[in-house]
Amino acid sequence: MGNLGFQEILLIAVVVLVLFGGRKIPEFMKGLGRGIREFNDAKNNVKKELEEGMNEKDNQPTTTTTSSTTSSQN
Structure with missing residues (x-):
């Protein structure tokens, strides 16, 4: 499907020219x-x-930061 030859490219160019105009x-x-x-x-x-x-x-x-946590008991 990816192989476009000269004739296909020419056909596409003609169609574009007809659709959009010069x-x-x-x-x-x-x-x-x-x-x-x-x-x-x-x-x-x-x-x-x-x-x-x-x-x-x-x-x-x-910088590395260390945090210490304290726990409280009631």
Whole structure:
């Protein structure tokens, strides 16, 4: 199912051209490019924030706290 030949790709291109028309395809591609760019920017921002958070965690001094509990009897 994943093997697309030249004829299949050409058929898909003709169908897209007929459905959308020659003027709408550049607008569609421009919008698609913007969407992909925004997705990649968001992905990179999340990755950067995670790396910064991990670096902050690694740079913090580790302190161990022990708490003692007292029990009272009536």
